[in-house]
Amino acid sequence: MNLKQLASELGLSPTTVSRALNGYPEVSEATRLRVAEAARHYNYRPNTQAKRLATGRAMAIGHIIPLSTRHEIVNPVFADFIAGAGEVYARAGYDMVLTIVPDSDEERAYREVRSKGNVDGIIVHGPKVHDARLPLLEELGLPFVVHGRSLGADPGYSWVDVNNTRAFERATSFLLDLGHRRIALVNGIETMDFAARRRHGFERALAARGLSADPALMVSGEMTEAQGHDAARDMLDLPDPPTAFLTASFLSAMGVRRALWERGMRMGRDVSIVTHDDELGYLRNGFDEPIFTATRSSVREAGRRCAAMLLRRIESGASAPENDLMEATLVVGASTGPAPRRSDMTD
């Protein structure tokens, strides 16, 4: 059933039917109702392609997911982010089109998306420090919103981000307040903007107390359980081991916990852990009481906000950049406690 058929069925012109369905004023309320009724009855749905061609609007948002050719890892936060964004698109009648792109030919992918014209805007995932995609997108003139930011990039773009610097600064201060002085940072890959900021926050909090970060207590890498485990295992073997760990993800924190167990140490007493928690559906940080003390920020909510911001910009034609800085909350769980005094260690 297409528009022409529906129209002839109703004894009306396609023009009128189209207008009735799209809420234009130049159609009487009576016929509008009649049309709506018939549309429902015949289960009429305008053909998307035709609509798109006629209006010039794709009614779709692109998500370009970089797939690192070196790491061979799909970012696990991705699924939750998409779920959040998807909600918003569904309500607004937009489609979500995904493109998985090996980071080797990202530029080609963006240019192609642009010239094929099958999306009205895109969400940029996983921005790096000095990310080359931002100037490219600016040049292409396609509306976009970045999930995250890019240190060193011209700041004239729109983004939604967690205040990573502040989150890790607060987490570090929290540990310092508990008396910890040897604090390890198990970070994400520091070419990624979020990881770089977290490190800044960490170092800033230390500096504020006249301390400086010990390079032996900082690692940067893929945020997996194995990473957390291996890092903790090595660091705990140092002559002057850390009494606390700051990790970038729930999985890393679980890895650190395993390393503690392996040497019979108790989390929260012998060694403290604070992690960042993206509140992923399948990686809940406990229920009543959090397992880990954490800086918490919902990645799904970030997805919603990114999507909403992009749609707003597209529909209003806005050009002035918009920003949304989400503060993480610091929730205290069972993984932190006062730094053990030397004497505690031996009793």
Added chain:
Amino acid sequence: MNLKQLASELGLSPTTVSRALNGYPEVSEATRLRVAEAARHYNYRPNTQAKRLATGRAMAIGHIIPLSTRHEIVNPVFADFIAGAGEVYARAGYDMVLTIVPDSDEERAYREVRSKGNVDGIIVHGPKVHDARLPLLEELGLPFVVHGRSLGADPGYSWVDVNNTRAFERATSFLLDLGHRRIALVNGIETMDFAARRRHGFERALAARGLSADPALMVSGEMTEAQGHDAARDMLDLPDPPTAFLTASFLSAMGVRRALWERGMRMGRDVSIVTHDDELGYLRNGFDEPIFTATRSSVREAGRRCAAMLLRRIESGASAPENDLMEATLVVGASTGPAPRRSDMTD
């Protein structure tokens, strides 16, 4: 730059240019080269919407992701699956459009996708036992391939699935061979087809040795770390606790491991664990030696195969269903060992 402009630039008709670019035979090799050259030079890219309208093909595949309203969990295997499918689509020039649908109005979503006509086919995710979507899709006449199967559904559909029954049957036999008799099953939600089959495999292996499953040793639920932990904690408190666990995911297995640690038991000696491993990028089961003995099957590969099968069917117009049953491999890691004899428990 659109087709008409390009054509006039070349002094040719749109017809000829279109044919040249799409590899039709009725155009001389000379002009074909000339056109290709000009297209490259002007960076011409045919407008997707127009092409779609003209050809009646959307050049896009839909993925409808059910979002359980009760569990509020996005299936974590999803990201890897998508990455695999995305590879295939990219090579074939198809888009991937995602729709996240609360399971409350799935039917509406499928009908809408059908009548909007913005995809040429869809991939069905997370089939349940007696899944109502399959007859619906059959009725709608939209090509589809299921990732998984549906027990009790009319078998005339196409699917790609892991042999879950066989995998869990083998894993159970493996534990039985090691002398284990009290084996626990920490399963996924058993309304999901894959979980139902795994349970069948488990029970079948026991039955083959004249044993039967103890209901107290079987749980079914969301496959999270907490689930594994809580199940193991409770079961190990039973008067006749299990000596081995069979879990449905890497995360569940990690939870079981935590419960072991908490009571000072050693994995692989006091209690054995076998898990299913979907080979997710961010949940690697060790590197040189697997952490857990596991039935292993790549979900990303499944994504590739689903996508390839669907494209093949769409382009060939095939109607006879196609199936692909992937066998999981049983890899032995450090989490399994012979069942402790009673005396072992006390020395």
Added chain:
DNA sequence: TGCAGCATCCAAAGCGCTTTGACATCGAGT
């Protein structure tokens, strides 16, 4: 009564592509 003004509706022209059917041109076959 005549006419401006409004409320409704419609015909037709796109949107940018593919594809059908026709039309030149030319060399080969008779």
Added chain:
DNA sequence: ACTCGATGTCAAAGCGCTTTGGATGCTGCA
């Protein structure tokens, strides 16, 4: 010399919608 089949090209008709620019009939007011 004439026909015929390739070969290469094009004009024009869609695909299913939106949107512009009228038409038509009716109301209200001078």
